[in-house]
Every structure is written in structure tokens, then in C-alpha cells.
Amino acid sequence: MTDAFSTKTTPAPNPGPGAGLPLPEPEAVSRSLGQLAWLRFRKNKAAMLGCLTLILVALFSFVGPHLISHSYDDVYRSYVETPPSIHPRPDEDTLRAAANTLAVRGRVALESFEVEDGRFTAVLTSPNPMDARLSRLFDRSDVFSGAELQAHEDEGRRMTLTGGVTQETFLMGTDSNGRDLMARIMLGGQISLAVGLLASLVSLAVGVLYGAVSGYMGGRVDNIMMRLVEILYSLPFVFLVVVLVVFFGRSFILIFLAIGAIEWLDMARIVRGQTLALKRREFVGAAEALGLTDWQIIRRHIIPNVIGPVIVFVTLVVPKVILLESFLSFLGLGVQAPLTSWGALISDGAANMRSAPWLLIYPSIFFVVTLFALNFIGDGLRDAFDPKDR
Structure with missing residues (x-):
């Protein structure tokens, strides 16, 4: 039996050979003036944002011309002072209007017009037989190219033309000379x-x-x-x-x-x-x-x-x-x-x-x-x- 007020003690550990020696102090790290200035500069959020912005502007100016298809001196006469847009121009409605104008010039009627994957399909009709050389009207346009006769039906009174569409995208518009x-x-x-x-x-x-x-x-x-x-x-x-x-x-x-x-x-x-x-x-x-x-x-x-x-x-x-x-x-x-x-x-x-x-x-x-x-x-x-x- 032990007394209620007695305490149980544990033997102290045996000190090693290095006991009593002072702990080594951490080595002080010296920094140069440039390193201290860089640490203070990194903490300035406005300055770091300015660096990031300047890098982006430089990349836009020097790398951007290699990533776009337009050059600074390319002139697009059909796109003078074109407003900015993320969609290719001209759009389908403008192309249909251009095709209709060409059809009127050739004294025929535009029955239908569709644009898909950069190619157009136009169906022309006339009460009289049409000449296959009518496709040259589309080739002379600035927005159509490579027009070919796809079908010549109803004894030449119905003609189907297909070809490429020349569309350009100007994200920031064009100037008064038609340049991107x-x-x-x-x-x-x-x-x-x-x-x-x-x-x-x-x-x-x-x-x-x-x-x-x-x-x-x-x-x-x-x-x-x-x-x-x-x-x-x-x-x-x-x-x-x-x-x-x-x-x-x-x-x-x-x-x-x-x-x-x-x-x-x-x-x-x-x-x-x-x-x-x-x-x-x-x-x-x-x-x-x-x-x-x-x-x-x-x-x-x-x-x-x-x-x-x-x-x-x-x-x-x-x-x-x-x-x-x-x-x-x-x-x-x-x-x-x-x-x-x-x-x-x-x-x-x-x-x-x-x-x-x-x-x-x-x-x-x-x-x-x-x-x-x-x-x-x-x-x-x-x-x-x-x-x-x-």
C-alpha cells in the first residue's frame, strides 16, 4: 500500500556524451541588395500585374503576326471599314445577296443558295436554256471562287453551281483601306x-x-x-x-x-x-x-x-x-x-x-x-x- 499523497517517479534518462552543450544556431542567410529588392518587388501586386500585362502585350505584338493569316499590308477591297466580328465575313445573307445580284446580271433567277464548310451551292433557273459559261460570273466576284457546273437539268433551264467561298474574319475590324x-x-x-x-x-x-x-x-x-x-x-x-x-x-x-x-x-x-x-x-x-x-x-x-x-x-x-x-x-x-x-x-x-x-x-x-x-x-x-x- 502506498500513501494517497505519494507520487510515482521515473528514473531520469542517462545523459549522452554531448549533454550540456549549447544547440547550434541556424546559419544566417545573407542577401544582396538586388535579392532584397526582388523580394520587395514581388510583394507589390500592382508591379507584378504590370509585368504580366507588359509580357502579354509583347507576345501579342511580336508573336501574334505569326499566328494570323493576314499581313499588315494586305488590302481587302471588299472589306473597307468592316466592323469587328468573331464570325467570318461576309455572312450567309450577304453571300446570298451577292449571288442574287450575279443572277440578275446573268438574266436568270436564284432558286436556292446554301453555304456549308466554306463552299456554296446555288440553283439557278430560267424559262430559256442557260449557257454553262454562266459560272464565270461567280468566278469574277470577290467572294466566290472556283465555280463549277454540278448539274444541268430540265433541258438547261435549271442549273446547279458549286464553288468556294472567300470569307475573312476580322476580330478588330478593318481600316479605311481594307487592311486588318x-x-x-x-x-x-x-x-x-x-x-x-x-x-x-x-x-x-x-x-x-x-x-x-x-x-x-x-x-x-x-x-x-x-x-x-x-x-x-x-x-x-x-x-x-x-x-x-x-x-x-x-x-x-x-x-x-x-x-x-x-x-x-x-x-x-x-x-x-x-x-x-x-x-x-x-x-x-x-x-x-x-x-x-x-x-x-x-x-x-x-x-x-x-x-x-x-x-x-x-x-x-x-x-x-x-x-x-x-x-x-x-x-x-x-x-x-x-x-x-x-x-x-x-x-x-x-x-x-x-x-x-x-x-x-x-x-x-x-x-x-x-x-x-x-x-x-x-x-x-x-x-x-x-x-x-x-
């Missing part, structure tokens, strides 16, 4: 995005190098380089483009050079301001004490430390360049037909806004969506590289 608007928008996206990216890369390369050299060298060199920037700032941009168009004509390369030659000025001033603050830091003094040349310090220490603000600024330059290109195309100074851009398409749509509003709506949608996506990406990068600046 969706194919034109894809081409316009290629040119607008290419001009935006290439001109931004030019401003990035020239502006970063120019601003870093000006800010680091300082003194008289800085004064001369900045006075040159101010002189270029004073030149009217549109007047400069007009002069270039007069001498060299309109071309894609001209727009790229004109915009790239102006946009690097802002980049140079931003990089110069960052460089003025960086060259007083301790690591720059240490590099000078180690005997590095000015170019080595600029290349190894100054430029890598201004990449964060530069990347953010580039994402804001791209939509600005696209706007400039669209503005030039709107004024008629952009790309030359049959090439086009979103700005040129918007200009044509504004001229036909009442008769064909889809010519203005669809290019404007792609243009606005792309600008919003780029601005969201720029805001996300700004918050990612400088989370305190909110």
Missing part, C-alpha cells in the same frame, strides 16, 4: 515598344557614362559638360525633328536617333547628382588610396552604385519615349506607310471616329494599357530599391 486592324496594331506595338526600349537604352548608355564622368571629375570639366547639356536642353525638340525629316525623310531610324539624342540629358543630370554624393564616400577614398585610376573608380564603384535609381528612371523613360513617338506619328512625322505605330493608328482613328470608332478604340486600349503597366513597374522598382522613399 489587328495585324496593324501588332505591327504598331512592335515599332512603339522597339522605339521605347532602344531609345531608353541609348539614354541609359550615354547618360550614365556622361553624368558619372561629369560628377566625378568636377571643377571645370563638370562646368563645361553641364553647359553643353543646358545648350541641348534649349533646342526645341519638335523643330529638331522637323529639320531632320526635311533633310533625311521619315524613317524608323530617324525617330530612334532623334528621341535617343534628347532623352539622355535627364539621365545625365540624375547620374551626376548621384555621383556628387558618392564620390565623398569612404569606399571611393579607399579606392583612390589603392592607386586606382579615375576611369577604374567610375567603372567599378560609381556606376554600380547608381544602378538602382537608374533602373527606376529607365522604366519611366520608356513610356515617355512611347508618348513622344506617338506624338510625332500623330503629327505625321513618324514612320512611313505601310509601316505604322500606335500613334499613327490613333491619328487615323481620330480622323474616322464617327464612321468607324473601332479604329480609335482598339489602338488606344493597347496604348493606355502599356503605359499603365510601365508606370506600375516603375513605381514598384522605386519602392523596391528605396523602400524608405514612400
Whole structure:
């Protein structure tokens, strides 16, 4: 018997040879500035949505032309300013009306007309015997092809013709020249995005190098380089483009050079301001004490430390360049037909806004969506590289 207040104890386990030693602490994972910025950028839903939207627009513009049957310069004279539709055009009623018109022209009657799987079957009747060459009337039409005599009955007073039907599908309609608007928008996206990216890369390369050299060298060199920037700032941009168009004509390369030659000025001033603050830091003094040349310090220490603000600024330059290109195309100074851009398409749509509003709506949608996506990406990068600046 045990007492009611007694407790049952169990022997303690035998401690092992490592008992009493402290547990190993988990190894700290170090992340670079770029990794931390990427983690913050991924948490920004608007920026990620902007990236997804920009990828879809780029796929639509560069991959889409390989997936459709229409080219940007194909002209369909029977489909001038055709409204958007998911159904093939012309529809069966329009085809029947075209066949009836051909029958009247041949002085016969259209008894029946059917369309199935891209082929038509027309039954013609007449009180007098009909000539088998009547099928040539259908071959001369824009919507019928390969008409053949299937049956010649009732001593030639009843004729059955079969042949192919030329139908086209225009998801976004056609323009005033009968060209597929969706194919034109894809081409316009290629040119607008290419001009935006290439001109931004030019401003990035020239502006970063120019601003870093000006800010680091300082003194008289800085004064001369900045006075040159101010002189270029004073030149009217549109007047400069007009002069270039007069001498060299309109071309894609001209727009790229004109915009790239102006946009690097802002980049140079931003990089110069960052460089003025960086060259007083301790690591720059240490590099000078180690005997590095000015170019080595600029290349190894100054430029890598201004990449964060530069990347953010580039994402804001791209939509600005696209706007400039669209503005030039709107004024008629952009790309030359049959090439086009979103700005040129918007200009044509504004001229036909009442008769064909889809010519203005669809290019404007792609243009606005792309600008919003780029601005969201720029805001996300700004918050990612400088989370305190909110």
C-alpha cells in the first residue's frame, strides 16, 4: 500500500556524451541588395500585374503576326471599314445577296443558295436554256471562287453551281483601306515598344557614362559638360525633328536617333547628382588610396552604385519615349506607310471616329494599357530599391 499523497517517479534518462552543450544556431542567410529588392518587388501586386500585362502585350505584338493569316499590308477591297466580328465575313445573307445580284446580271433567277464548310451551292433557273459559261460570273466576284457546273437539268433551264467561298474574319475590324486592324496594331506595338526600349537604352548608355564622368571629375570639366547639356536642353525638340525629316525623310531610324539624342540629358543630370554624393564616400577614398585610376573608380564603384535609381528612371523613360513617338506619328512625322505605330493608328482613328470608332478604340486600349503597366513597374522598382522613399 502506498500513501494517497505519494507520487510515482521515473528514473531520469542517462545523459549522452554531448549533454550540456549549447544547440547550434541556424546559419544566417545573407542577401544582396538586388535579392532584397526582388523580394520587395514581388510583394507589390500592382508591379507584378504590370509585368504580366507588359509580357502579354509583347507576345501579342511580336508573336501574334505569326499566328494570323493576314499581313499588315494586305488590302481587302471588299472589306473597307468592316466592323469587328468573331464570325467570318461576309455572312450567309450577304453571300446570298451577292449571288442574287450575279443572277440578275446573268438574266436568270436564284432558286436556292446554301453555304456549308466554306463552299456554296446555288440553283439557278430560267424559262430559256442557260449557257454553262454562266459560272464565270461567280468566278469574277470577290467572294466566290472556283465555280463549277454540278448539274444541268430540265433541258438547261435549271442549273446547279458549286464553288468556294472567300470569307475573312476580322476580330478588330478593318481600316479605311481594307487592311486588318489587328495585324496593324501588332505591327504598331512592335515599332512603339522597339522605339521605347532602344531609345531608353541609348539614354541609359550615354547618360550614365556622361553624368558619372561629369560628377566625378568636377571643377571645370563638370562646368563645361553641364553647359553643353543646358545648350541641348534649349533646342526645341519638335523643330529638331522637323529639320531632320526635311533633310533625311521619315524613317524608323530617324525617330530612334532623334528621341535617343534628347532623352539622355535627364539621365545625365540624375547620374551626376548621384555621383556628387558618392564620390565623398569612404569606399571611393579607399579606392583612390589603392592607386586606382579615375576611369577604374567610375567603372567599378560609381556606376554600380547608381544602378538602382537608374533602373527606376529607365522604366519611366520608356513610356515617355512611347508618348513622344506617338506624338510625332500623330503629327505625321513618324514612320512611313505601310509601316505604322500606335500613334499613327490613333491619328487615323481620330480622323474616322464617327464612321468607324473601332479604329480609335482598339489602338488606344493597347496604348493606355502599356503605359499603365510601365508606370506600375516603375513605381514598384522605386519602392523596391528605396523602400524608405514612400
